[in-house]
Amino acid sequence: MSEFILETTGLTKEFKGFVAVSGVDLKVQRGHIHALIGPNGAGKTTVFNLLTKFLPPTAGTIRFEGEDITREAPAVTARRGLIRSFQISATFPKLTVLENVRIGLQRKLGTGFHFWRSEKSLNVLNDRAMALLESVDLGKFADTITGEMPYGRKRALEIATTLALEPTMMLLDEPTQGMGHEDIERVVALIRKVAENRTILMVEHNLSVVANLCDRITVLTRGSILAEGSYEEVSKNPKVLEAYVGSDDMADAHH
Known part of the structure; x- marks a missing residue:
């Protein structure tokens, strides 16, 4: 069994000449809480939609538990245990x-x-x-x-x-969005508990949540991976800080 439960190779999605996701090689380690972060429009949600088969990729492959699931129907992928948590409207x-x-x-x-x-x-x-x-x-x-x-x-x-x-692996799309401090703390504690026997990939804007919770972080910008590593490594990376210039996210997380 590979240590990586989910791997994408060259994952790419184009919409009428606009490249939303470009050559993304993502490796998620089994048992990790892995975050996907980046400025707005970086392609984070598109990556999620590709992983859960809501969108077919223009190019690239997705492997889950060693199996190529790139062209699989969404329901088949979900039955394998790769499941996205939907917002409450669901x-x-x-x-x-x-x-x-x-x-x-x-x-x-x-x-x-x-x-x-x-x-x-x-x-x-x-x-x-x-x-x-x-x-x-x-x-x-x-x-x-x-x-x-x-x-x-x-x-x-x-x-x-x-x-x-x-789920063996859960995809969480901005689980703390729009929440006050107390709710955020409760949801973070819940994610930590839920992660004890499964893998989690989350898109999250709140970088202090990411800093406290995640084992590994992938930074996307303009559809490509800019950096990857622990929060320590990523938050000190000059390229990452530059990508976040004009957004106070990184600065806020440091306080």
Whole structure:
């Protein structure tokens, strides 16, 4: 088994003459929390969309667990355990928190498990859903209508519903975006916990989060990898500092 769970080679995506991602060779080590950072428009989201098959690459290959998955259908890739956590719009706002997690569990179990079958089968799911909620510190919100949840807790729920799909590797797209300090700390603690037995690749703007959480960091700019390494190495790299000039991100993270 390779130490790298995910590897891309020459990953490239062009949109009508505009190169959004250009020759990206990304290696994510098994068990790491790996961050993808860079100024706006650097191509971070496009890389995520390529990895999860929302977009076909113009060129290059993607290997997961040693298998070439470049041309695979999104659902097939997801079944392999490479799963992206969706923003809360992907959950059902009018259902309770428990019901949302239960739907995640049903998806994992596939069509063989229909929730109207029997009360008993539902209880099995309830127990599993409750255990998942407890694991992300949402037990007391089980009966809350999802749409009425505080913002930071909604992000924890997204992570819980993603965990229901039993990912080996989780892609988190800006998990702390729009959060206040207290919520950020809670979500960082949650990511750290979730990462204990899986690999995480995250796009994150908040560099103090990246500094505290991530084992390895890849800096993208204009669709290409500019630098890679630990936060220590990357934050001192003159090329990286220059790429962030005009944005106060790097400066802020140092304080």
